[in-house]
Amino acid sequence: xxxxxxxxxxxxxxxxxxxxxxxxxxxxxxxxxxxxxxxxxxxxxxxxxxxxxxxxxxxxxxxxxxxxxxxxxxxxxxxxxxxxxxxxxxxxxxxxxxxxxxxxxxxxxxxxxxxxxxxxxxxxxxxxxxxxxxxxxxxxxxxxxxxxxxxxxxxxxxxxxxxxxxxxxxxxxxxxxxxxxxxxxxxxxxxxxxxxxxxxxxxxxxxxxxxxxxxxxxxxxxxxxxxxxxxxxxxxxxxxxxxxxxxxxxxxxxxxxxxxxxxxxxxxxxxxxxxxxxxxxxxxxxxxxxxxxxxxxxxxxxxxxxxxxxxxxxxxxxxxxxxxxxxxxxxxxxxxxxxxxxxxxxxxxxxxxxxxxxxxxxxxxxxxxxxxxxxxxxxxxxxxxxxxx
Amino acid sequence: xxxxxxxxxxxxxxxxxxxxxxxxxxxxxxxxxxxxxxxxxxxxxxxxxxxxxxxxxxxxxxxxxxxxxxxxxxxxxxxxxxxxxxxxxxxxxxxxxxxxxxxxxxxxxxxxxxxxxxxxxxxxxxxxxxxxxxxxxxxxxxxxxxxxxxxxxxxxxxxxxxxxxxxxxxxxxxxxxxxxxxxxxxxxxxxxxxxxxxxxxxxxxxxxxxxxxxxxxxxxxxxxxxxxxxxxxxxxxxxxxxxxxxxxxxxxxxxxxxxxxxxxxxxxxxxxxxxxxxxxxxxxxxxxxxxxxxxxxxxxxxxxxxxxxxxxxxxxxxxxxxxxxxx
Numbered sequence: 081x082x083x084x085x086x087x088x089x090x091x092x093x094x095x096x097x098x099x100x101x102x103x104x105x106x107x108x109x110x111x112x113x114x115x116x117x118x119x120x121x122x123x124x125x126x127x128x129x130x131x132x133x134x135x136x137x138x139x140x141x142x143x144x145x146x147x148x149x150x151x152x153x154x155x156x157x158x159x160x161x162x163x164x165x166x167x168x169x170x171x172x173x174x175x176x177x178x179x180x181x182x183x184x185x186x187x188x189x190x191x192x193x194x195x196x197x198x199x200x201x202x203x204x205x206x207x208x209x210x211x212x213x214x215x216x217x218x219x220x221x222x223x224x225x226x227x228x229x230x231x232x233x234x235x236x237x238x239x240x241x242x243x244x245x246x247x248x249x250x251x252x253x254x255x256x257x258x259x260x261x262x263x264x265x266x267x268x269x270x271x272x273x274x275x276x277x278x279x280x281x282x283x284x285x286x287x288x289x290x291x292x293x294x295x296x297x298x299x300x301x302x303x304x305x306x307x308x309x310x311x312x313x314x315x316x317x318x319x320x321x322x323x324x325x326x327x328x329x330x331x332x333x334x335x336x337x338x339x340x341x342x343x344x345x346x347x348x349x350x351x352x353x354x355x356x357x358x359x360x361x362x363x364x365x366x367x368x369x370x371x372x373x374x375x376x377x378x379x380x381x382x383x384x385x386x387x388x389x390x391x392x393x394x395x396x397x398x399x400x401x402x403x404x405x406x407x408x409x410x411x412x413x414x415x416x417x418x419x420x421x422x423x424x425x426x427x428x429x430x431x432x433x434x435x436x437x438x439x440x441x442x443x444x445x446x447x448x449x450x451x452x453x454x455x456x457x458x459x460x461x462x463x464x465x466x467x468x469x
Numbered sequence: 470x471x472x473x474x475x476x477x478x479x480x481x482x483x484x485x486x487x488x489x490x491x492x493x494x495x496x497x498x499x500x501x502x503x504x505x506x507x508x509x510x511x512x513x514x515x516x517x518x519x520x521x522x523x524x525x526x527x528x529x530x531x532x533x534x535x536x537x538x539x540x541x542x543x544x545x546x547x548x549x550x551x552x553x554x555x556x557x558x559x560x561x562x563x564x565x566x567x568x569x570x571x572x573x574x575x576x577x578x579x580x581x582x583x584x585x586x587x588x589x590x591x592x593x594x595x596x597x598x599x600x601x602x603x604x605x606x607x608x609x610x611x612x613x614x615x616x617x618x619x620x621x622x623x624x625x626x627x628x629x630x631x632x633x634x635x636x637x638x639x640x641x642x643x644x645x646x647x648x649x650x651x652x653x654x655x656x657x658x659x660x661x662x663x664x665x666x667x668x669x670x671x672x673x674x675x676x677x678x679x680x681x682x683x684x685x686x687x688x689x690x691x692x693x694x695x696x697x698x699x700x701x702x703x704x705x706x707x708x709x710x711x712x713x714x715x716x717x718x719x720x721x722x723x724x725x726x727x728x729x730x731x732x733x734x735x736x737x738x739x740x741x742x743x744x745x746x747x748x749x750x751x752x753x754x755x756x757x758x759x760x761x762x763x764x765x766x767x768x769x770x771x772x773x774x775x776x777x778x779x780x781x782x783x784x785x786x787x788x789x790x791x792x793x794x795x796x
Contacts (some may be wrong), residue, residue, distance in 0.1 A: 104526040182517065185553050334640045
């Protein structure tokens with residue numbers, strides 16, 4: 081007999097309290113996984129840690145696929161349907177960064193602890209959590225650590241998994257360590273691009289007005305900034321990094337811009353991409369410089385409606401926990417799940433600060449509410465309460 | 470002599486990787502009916518103590534019940550060491566509260582000594598609290614040889630120091646005090662003990678039957694005294710050592726190492742005297758002198774360093790009473 085949403089909501093507070101018993105195991109997993117460097121494309125050591133944990137917990141179908149993703153199945157009582165629970169494994173930090181974590185009574189600090197060591201810890205601790213809460217599902221849970229998610233990785237891990245997975249997936253939950261209250265159910269349209277300017281070796285530096293790669297790239301940036309951007313639906317152009325030149329007085333021969341465009345408006349990404357390509361070509365034709373545009377990653381807008389049963393269930397779960405939902409679109413794993421028509425959400429587990437900085441930190445006390453939220457959502461999916469009628 | 474050392478290195482030197490299967494260790498421990506206690510001596514370690522407790526409790530108590538109890542024994546921290554430790558469920562004690570009738574001495578050795586009274590295990594593991602890259606291997610590596618081999622009574626950790634090496638052979642060295650002071654002294658007086666790669670490492674596991682019978686200097690000399698006394702009573706075969714790969718911790722200044730060496734030398738020379746290996750030594754001074762310069766002016770810095778020793782725990786009446794040891 082499937083549970084009603086109210087019954088599930090009634091157990092949230094008790095689950096949150098009982099989850100304190102798992103604290104040390106969860107935090108140890110978060111810190112141990114977090115101390116293994118995993119820059120995008122070099123996640124193998126972290127995946128080994130995940131696989132070892134899956135093995136120790138007696139899960140089934142433990143495997144590492146060709147994209148390096150680590151996965152395992154926690155079989156359900158009936159096992160006719162599958163729920164995917166995933167978290168990205170990679171971080172923005174290079175292997176040479178000191179990954180040591182430190183913990184005080186209420187906080188853990190260390191690079192990548194919120195993005196996404198805690199998310200991964202939740203995945204590897206989930207079997208033990210369910211055991212302690214005496215919660216079981218009819219559906220199988222597929223636990224997946226996704227590689228190559230960030231930056232140039234362009235969601236390579238989840239993309240490979242979804243293109244090659246043979247199991248029908250009923251719903252997906254993508255877990256991020258921070259922020260608690262996050263509720264993403266729309267994959268935002270996104271273009272991640274790179275513009276490189278280089279001066280030809282035969283360039284005549286002696287002629288009047290000769291500039292350099294940085295000046296030309298600046299012109300391109302200025303032209304991009306002149307493109308009218310709609311306020312609604314929200315659209316953003318983020319100039320993420322700009323590099324070029326070596327010193328004060330040396331004319332730069334190379335410059336490079338990395339940017340990201342995000343838009344909730346359908347078709348906006350394609351429109352903006354075409355305009356940027358026009359700007360690049362026009363500037364190249366008028367400046368003698370060689371300018372190249374390359375698209376590093378692209379996603380199209382899509383997702384669930386605000387009134388979708390899964391979104392509704394999540395809103396009620398958060399309300400029960402007295403956590404204000406932070407509705408934000410995602411450019412992460414969720415967008416791929418949505419592209420494959422798998423109803424999915426992304427949620428966060430706790431509050432945190434300084435994301436992607438060396439002093440990134442998470443708060444320990446809210447984690448238990450974050451986990452109770454995850455359990456309630458899985459129960460809702462398993463009970464058919466998140467299916468569209 | 471060299472062949473004995475070679476043989477010992479072969480049979481009694483381990484790498485933590487040999488003991489990756491914690492479940493197997495737990496089974497063997499239970500089969501032998503052993504109880505294992507872990508002691509973390511602390512003094513102002515709020516930055517690192519939390520992680521040690523979380524990881525040891527999760528991996529070695531909850532996931533695999535290798536450790537039966539563990540306690541933080543503190544020398545009077547002024548930071549939040551005890552608060553952080555207690556918040557993750559560690560048993561915390563002030564050294565001064567244990568065996569109050571014998572008084573309170575300040576020093577790491579005091580904490581280690583009082584742990585013998587407070588903790589009930591047949592094996593006690595000591596792990597320093599300042600390890601930044603803490604991992605379950607810091608415990609499994611040093612306790613496993615004692616679980617597996619009954620003849621081993623005292624197992625020390627050692628660490629692979631170099632970050633990179635170009636050939637297959639690399640020098641395995643201890644810290645500065647080991648290489649400049651301890652190894653030359655051992656080479657002169659106790660050559661077999663040179664086979665201990667890092668005799669001063671703060672991580673070691675010992676059987677109670679040994680711990681209760683040896684005296685404890687409360688200061689810098691505790692590790693050196695242990696090694697000398699255990700060697701004298703039980704021989705090299707009682708020792709083992711385990712490579713725990715890297716240990717990241719704060720480095721001490723040369724001045725601090727000077728004070729440490731002064732304390733260790735006191736302990737060492739006192740041992741030579743009591744073993745009857747030297748005579749006609751003058752009474753040892755306890756004032757350590759260092760100098761600091763300001764322009765052309767040199768100033769003397771003196772510090773009294775006295776290596777007070779606690780007697781073997783088995784001689785303490787409260788201990789005999791607690792553990793039912795008859796006269």
